[in-house]
Amino acid sequence: MKTYDVAIIGAGVIGTSIARELSRYKLDIALIEKEVELAFGVSKSNSGIIHPGTQNPPGSLKGRLCVQGNTLIRKISKELGVDFKEVGELIVAFDEDDIKELLRLKKEAEVLGVPGLKIVDKKWLEKNEPNLNSAAVCGLYAPTAGIISPYRLVYDLAENAVRNGVKIFTNTKVININRADKYFEINTSSGLFRSRYLVNAAGLFADEISGMLGINDFKIKPRKGEEFILDKKKADLARHLIFPLPSKISKGVLIIKTADGNPMIGPTAEDIEDKEDLSTSDAGINRVLASARRLIPSINDKDIIAYFAGLRPASGDDFIIRHEETCPGFINVAGIQSPGLTASPAIAVLTANILKKNGLWLRKKIIFHAHRKKTVHLFEIQLSKTGSLIKKDHAYGDIVCRCEMISAKEISDAVRRGAKTMDGVKFRTRAQGGRCHGSFCTTRIMKILAEETQMPLIEITKRGKGSEIVKEDRVND
Amino acid sequence: MIKRGLVIVGGGPAGMAAAISAYENGVKDILLLERDQYLGGILNQCVHTGFGINYFKEILTGPEYAERFIEKVKNIPEIEVSLKSIVVSLLPDKTITFLKPGRLETIKAKAIIMATGCREKTREMVHIQGTRPSGIFSAGLAQKLINIEGLLPGKEIVVVGSGDIGLIMARRFTLEGAEVKAIIEIQKKTRGLLRNMVQCVEDFNIPVYFNHKISRIYGKDRVEKVSACKVDDNFNEIQGSLFEIKCDTILMSVGLIPENELIEMTGARIDGNKTSVPGIFMCGNCLKIYDLVDGVTEDSFLTGKLAADYIRVRHPSLQR
Numbered sequence: 001m002k003t004y005d006v007a008i009i010g011a012g013v014i015g016t017s018i019a020r021e022l023s024r025y026k027l028d029i030a031l032i033e034k035e036v037e038l039a040f041g042v043s044k045s046n047s048g049i050i051h052p053g054t055q056n057p058p059g060s061l062k063g064r065l066c067v068q069g070n071t072l073i074r075k076i077s078k079e080l081g082v083d084f085k086e087v088g089e090l091i092v093a094f095d096e097d098d099i100k101e102l103l104r105l106k107k108e109a110e111v112l113g114v115p116g117l118k119i120v121d122k123k124w125l126e127k128n129e130p131n132l133n134s135a136a137v138c139g140l141y142a143p144t145a146g147i148i149s150p151y152r153l154v155y156d157l158a159e160n161a162v163r164n165g166v167k168i169f170t171n172t173k174v175i176n177i178n179r180a181d182k183y184f185e186i187n188t189s190s191g192l193f194r195s196r197y198l199v200n201a202a203g204l205f206a207d208e209i210s211g212m213l214g215i216n217d218f219k220i221k222p223r224k225g226e227e228f229i230l231d232k233k234k235a236d237l238a239r240h241l242i243f244p245l246p247s248k249i250s251k252g253v254l255i256i257k258t259a260d261g262n263p264m265i266g267p268t269a270e271d272i273e274d275k276e277d278l279s280t281s282d283a284g285i286n287r288v289l290a291s292a293r294r295l296i297p298s299i300n301d302k303d304i305i306a307y308f309a310g311l312r313p314a315s316g317d318d319f320i321i322r323h324e325e326t327c328p329g330f331i332n333v334a335g336i337q338s339p340g341l342t343a344s345p346a347i348a349v350l351t352a353n354i355l356k357k358n359g360l361w362l363r364k365k366i367i368f369h370a371h372r373k374k375t376v377h378l379f380e381i382q383l384s385k386t387g388s389l390i391k392k393d394h395a396y397g398d399i400v401c402r403c404e405m406i407s408a409k410e411i412s413d414a415v416r417r418g419a420k421t422m423d424g425v426k427f428r429t430r431a432q433g434g435r436c437h438g439s440f441c442t443t444r445i446m447k448i449l450a451e452e453t454q455m456p457l458i459e460i461t462k463r464g465k466g467s468e469i470v471k472e473d474r475v476n477d
Numbered sequence: 478m479i480k481r482g483l484v485i486v487g488g489g490p491a492g493m494a495a496a497i498s499a500y501e502n503g504v505k506d507i508l509l510l511e512r513d514q515y516l517g518g519i520l521n522q523c524v525h526t527g528f529g530i531n532y533f534k535e536i537l538t539g540p541e542y543a544e545r546f547i548e549k550v551k552n553i554p555e556i557e558v559s560l561k562s563i564v565v566s567l568l569p570d571k572t573i574t575f576l577k578p579g580r581l582e583t584i585k586a587k588a589i590i591m592a593t594g595c596r597e598k599t600r601e602m603v604h605i606q607g608t609r610p611s612g613i614f615s616a617g618l619a620q621k622l623i624n625i626e627g628l629l630p631g632k633e634i635v636v637v638g639s640g641d642i643g644l645i646m647a648r649r650f651t652l653e654g655a656e657v658k659a660i661i662e663i664q665k666k667t668r669g670l671l672r673n674m675v676q677c678v679e680d681f682n683i684p685v686y687f688n689h690k691i692s693r694i695y696g697k698d699r700v701e702k703v704s705a706c707k708v709d710d711n712f713n714e715i716q717g718s719l720f721e722i723k724c725d726t727i728l729m730s731v732g733l734i735p736e737n738e739l740i741e742m743t744g745a746r747i748d749g750n751k752t753s754v755p756g757i758f759m760c761g762n763c764l765k766i767y768d769l770v771d772g773v774t775e776d777s778f779l780t781g782k783l784a785a786d787y788i789r790v791r792h793p794s795l796q797r
């Protein structure tokens with residue numbers, strides 16, 4: 001049996017970032033994921049914000065890694081061809097007390113090293129954020145805040161990691177782990193793996209993985225966030241990411257811009273018990289609407305086209321990233337709540353350093369393929385450019401998802417690059433993610449998936465076994 | 478840039494009737510753009526009967542109704558049909574950009590008729606909360622899956638809303654051997670046609686709950702059940718009325734909305750069959766939701782004539 005140098009459990013943004021970072025070195029790496037596809041955990045359902053680093057306590061690990069991550073992500077997104085847009089963020093004040101709070105936040109953020117912060121006055125707000133509630137008196141402007149597609153980041157990191165030699169195993173659930181003499185024996189739903197080092201990046205289940213090695217000193221408490229996506233038509237609702245100050249009526253519901261072009265409002269924050277409870281609620285939508293309208297009063301609930309909930313894998317107030325002395329070679333990367341997406345590149349570097357300190361020899365590969373060819377998304381490019389693409393490949397002119405303008409070519413490419421499910425296609429391409437919610441394009445996408453993967457239509461799922469789209473095929477059975 | 482006479486966007490019953498009417502009223506250069514691979518629009522998936530009672534005084538299926546117009550359109554050489562052609566941009570100066578396999582084209586039209594039809598409201602638009610498993614379909618998608626693809630979406634069905642497509646699909650699922658557990662309608666009475674209530678629901682003993690709504694969807698991977706409750710006049714839950722229905726499939730039939738994103742792009746105001754941009758007209762279900770396709774046809778004949786009148790005055794050279 002092969003012994004990997006490093007096995008990483010969990011292919012969310014943290015696990016894939018670590019895998020890609022380690023793929024610079026001469027190492028055999030296995031990335032192990034229980035779901036059918038990558039990014040099906042927390043990393044698929046978040047706000048997609050690359051935070052500047054504000055709103056973190058100065059001494060915190062998450063604050064430091066957030067500021068570093070905000071810098072590192074720029075290079076990585078360029079290398080991988082994932083769009084990162086620096087849109088800037090505004091934290092808005094409504095009264096004297098708020099202003100004091102803003103100044104406090106500014107000071108704390110400056111200690112952390114957040115660049116470019118400034119207080120902007122009412123006139124600035126009126127000019128630069130016309131839909132903002134006119135009761136706003138001033139704001140804290142953080143220019144380095146940005147947005148990214150969280151799932152496309154994971155897919156592109158993974159694709160690049162594989163190019164550099166990482167082996168990825170999906171549909172592979174870790175069941176128990178044994179620390180043998182020289183290596184870890186990782187027992188999974190698809191067989192035994194062996195590795196010299198083990199990184200736990202299992203998100204919501206990191207406490208369970210850690211427990212398998214007898215380390216039980218932390219618990220992951222899911223904190224639910226419900227988010228509501230608005231029609232692309234409202235893309236101009238806000239020019240920046242807009243944050244309130246936490247107050248009695250608002251728990252920090254934001255006006256978000258997404259990489260797909262849709263505005264989004266949310267998230268709520270509610271501590272729950274069930275790690276698989278991704279339901280949204282009437283209370284959630286009402287709270288989000290009320291809080292979002294305090295920032296932008298014109299928000300219309302008729303513009304809501306989709307919604308979801310995500311669970312922040314919280315354990316206390318900060319990240320837990322450490323080598324476990326009682327279990328040499330085992331690194332916990334746990335409790336990666338917000339701003340985990342932002343911090344992910346910095347977490348990857350930190351993890352590599354921890355591995356090195358604990359005896360893993362990091363020898364650079366002579367050839368590391370840092371760059372990846374950018375995936376084409378028609379909705380991101382000018383129509384004239386679309387025209388020349390169509391000339392090169394006719395299938396770019398064959399539009400499947402009409403609400404979001406996604407072509408048959410983009411969908412078959414997504415499948416060739418690893419999409420196995422309807423959600424996998426949606427996250428990679430955005431097809432089915434628009435205002436008709438797949439009513440028009442579901443059948444066509446099913447057929448492309450079936451054709452490309454040689455799967456019968458009846459086995460096509462939304463997101464893995466048990467979520468089949470249809471029950472019977474009356475023509476082919 | 479290629480210049481064209483009358484460009485019609487959408488080859489459903491509305492677009493086809495408008496094209497025929499414009500031709501009959503004297504227009505000679507007509508381009509009909511349809512994004513699908515065939516003409517007929519939504520009618521292609523409506524294999525049930527009940528079409529044409531007013532217009533043809535006959536009872537036809539959807540495809541039969543469409544076929545009569547498709548034949549006519551094919552026999553008029555002045556109407557050029559371009560299939561698999563999706564319009565992606567419309568400007569107030571009547572510049573139209575469309576994509577088709579192999580090329581992107583931008584053309585300038587003298588007049589335009591929008592006949593882009595409608596789409597169905599989704600679960601998200603009526604804000605039903607709970608989980609997001611597989612097994613939630615718009616009634617029209619379920620119709621397409623069964624009638625066109627031969628795929629049965631599920632076996633234990635709850636229909637949300639009593640729009641015509643939902644009623645027709647309730648019957649269809651029953652005929653396919655599935656069990657329709659309930660039709661849940663928030664209003665006091667159906668939104669659909671009386672004839673569909675009788676022929677599709679009562680004749681099959683499907684339980685209908687008026688003044689009820691779905692309050693939550695359950696199920697992790699696949700729909701497992703819904704909870705429903707009785708509502709008061711403000712559509713709020715009446716305490717103590719909550720009950721659950723086990724099911725594997727939910728069909729949404731909560732209304733249709735016009736597909737008007739292209740018109741919105743121009744900033745034009747809709748004013749009857751005309752718009753605030755002279756020479757841009759609208760007809761069929763993108764203008765207003767018709768219960769019966771016969772109404773769409775009549776409306777579109779009128780619009781075709783309006784466009785022809787406009788062309789006669791402004792661009793006499795385009796007259797036959």
Ligand SMILES: Cc1cc2nc3c(=O)[nH]c(=O)nc-3n(C[C@H](O)[C@H](O)[C@H](O)COP(=O)(O)OP(=O)(O)OC[C@H]3O[C@@H](n4cnc5c(N)ncnc54)[C@H](O)[C@@H]3O)c2cc1C
Pocket residue numbers: 009010011012013014015032033034035038039040041042043044045046047048049050051172173174175201202203204205206209223224225226227267309310311312313336337338339340341342343
């Ligand atoms: C509502 C919400 C909004 C957020 N907004 C932001 C934001 O705007 N900006 C930001 O920076 N951060 C944000 N975050 C935080 C961010 O999403 C997370 O920090 C990040 O996604 C965590 O990534 P992860 O890889 O640790 O977890 P995950 O993506 O959950 O990855 C862990 C993986 O481990 C797998 N796994 C678990 N158990 C096993 C097992 N036994 N065997 C094999 N595999 C297993 C899981 O299936 C999963 O794929 C938000 C979070 C939420 C919930």
Ligand SMILES: Cc1cc2nc3c(=O)[nH]c(=O)nc-3n(C[C@H](O)[C@H](O)[C@H](O)COP(=O)(O)OP(=O)(O)OC[C@H]3O[C@@H](n4cnc5c(N)ncnc54)[C@H](O)[C@@H]3O)c2cc1C
Pocket residue numbers: 486487488489490491492510511512513517518519520523562563564565592593594595596597616617618620641642645733736739760761762763767768769770771773
């Ligand atoms: C799922 C569903 C089921 C229905 N069932 C019935 C029924 O049983 N009986 C009944 O009387 N009515 C039914 N209706 C109502 C039906 O819409 C009308 O009766 C009739 O089909 C409307 O005609 P139309 O031409 O306006 O729209 P459609 O038939 O929808 O035709 C619009 C056409 O425009 C095309 N199009 C749209 N946008 C573009 C673009 N950007 N570029 C190019 N082409 C475009 C579309 O592909 C489509 O072919 C149903 C509607 C829906 C949505």
